[in-house]
Amino acid sequence: MTAPLPVIDGHNDFLLRLLHAPDDRVSIWLQGDGKGHLDLPRMKAGHFAGGFFAIYISSPSTEDLDAHDALMDNPPYDLPLPDLIPAEKAQPVALAMAGHLLWMERAAPGSFKIARSVADIRDCMAKGTIFGIMHMEGAEPIGEDLDALYLYHQMGLRSLGPVWSRPTVFGHGVPFRFPGHPDTGPGLTEAGKDLIRLCNELRIMVDLSHINEKGFDDVARISNAPLVATHSNAHAVTQTTRNLTDRQLAVIRDSGGMVGLNFATVFLRDDGRQSPDMTLDPMLRHLDHLIHHVGEDHVGLGSDFDGATVPKDIGDVTGLVRLQDAMRAHGYDDRLMRRLCHENWIGVLERTWGG
Template identity: 70%
Template sequence: MFPVFDGHNDILLRLYNAPEKREAIWLTGEGKGHLDLPRMKKGGFAGGFFAIYIPSPHDDDGIDYQQLMENPPFLLPLPALIPASEALPVAWAMANHFLWMERASAGAFKLVRSVAEIRANMAQGVISGILHMEGAEAIGPDLDALHAFHAMGLRSLGPVWSRPTVFGHGVPFAFPSTPDTGAGLTEAGKRLVRECNALKIMVDLSHINEKGFDDVAAISDAPLVATHSNAHAVTQSSRNLTDRQLAVIAESGGMVGLNYATSFLRRDGKQSADMDWTDVLAHLDHLLAKLGEDHVGLGSDFDGATIPQGIGDVTGQPALQQAMLDHGYGEALVKKISSENWLRLLERTWGA
């Protein structure tokens, strides 16, 4: 229906975990996950933020995280800080996969550094990719690696995923819980935000705790953005934004991308994909009421979360758009939410 520009996906993690299958994962599709090049074309995926994410070393800790999230209340344990020396090789490998995706696509997918490039690609039917870092573990407190990744194309960064970094603290996965779960930014984190502002790297507030959010808001001279977060007033997950936080984002001219993760959408906090559109639309209604129709977009979390069965994968985005239309959103508003609000936010953040 309408082109979609998306706030967050984790396909680079899939490529990192199975590099020997990357041609099948990206170019032809292997029948798994939420994204691949053919399905992105079919689903009207015009572009988005592609996350470098350092996986947590807890795969063999004996805890059934999926089962815990199916039975709220829950508070999931998080691993300790991952040092830059361990994170950097992983981040480098994911960045290389991102560059390979561009080369292998034969012109169908391009890394972008400006909104002008995105608009040109949309006019030509080319998918745009923004290199994003979800958690800055790979960057040391000297920030040298930030400049290296910026030269490679990095234009968006979240100081933390949910575990701590040398820059600050994220929220644990908890329900019910507020995002007020710990200390704010470190001095290194404050330097990171200032340097991102100087380099025109968008700072992503998804995953950061409330005190860290407030520190970024006090320091940053750019619009405040949460690429893949929802409304705490609807679902009381630690990962969702309170009305006070939404007011701060609105005052900055910023934006929130609706996260499709079921545990952040469902009012009962469960992870089950067995849900209708009611809670999805309730989050959109609330975000629109608090932020305004020019400041809400989509932030799927494809390949990084369980998503509603009505969406399924990237080819289900037209179904979400139809649900918005059926709910009473006009075509102009659905187009804004689908892509235009992201492009205008990036113009305010990056410049032309």
């Protein structure tokens, strides 16, 4: 039996779990409380080498989340977007989440390290240390003057998505709509264009997941770095607003960029349902499509663990082993498996951050 490969993962929301239960963070992180998708013991069991840990600001809402889940399991649906969150409200939350990531490193010396360079990633993988890349999903904690971006960069921020799905002062995201198309509104604001230029200057990777089509095209015109969607799938397979069209995939390919396969059921199933009762076949169909349109060197994994409903056959991070088994049974050879599991993420970060 072939041994599992180490996996670099393009996106997770583990920091949100710590934010919501700060008094329990020792049991959640170090001991593993069996809840959610991630913790240190299960990461080790699942051959999770490291990944992008998102700083994400939840929308204050009185909406019934259970009602939203019910709608997303009974397509068609079109959920309204929350209102914009100003920087002064987002910044304290972002700082708390950044602090949790720094605490995770201090609490697990030798087992977890924040990666600020490709050299850090290679060193961690050689030593068997799990690494975390500080990512920001939605740039609400950065004001229009962009000064805060320098601060977060000093803390370790190396990846940023200008928007989650709700609007920011920088641009517009896609709503949660099925069936739907990513052309849902205007492109980047002038502040958004300045944000992309500064990210390029600081060598912060720009994440195109969640941004709408016009915003995507604006980034493509402005950016001098590879185009990356850390956790997005193929619109041709599942016609949700969150997935990328073949035209967008071609633009990413031509930039030397990257797409990470999102494990969220609503972006995998051809019926758009949220139910986890599914096989891994849709994941393989999306991988096949992404590989065909973006190329073997430009596709990886972007789970969305702790931020989405995932297939029951994945379950949590330990399911990465079962996914690898399914990929091999599907016909992916050792060379392609290494690319998909970790080499392609290292490659795109080298092209973005430098060596």
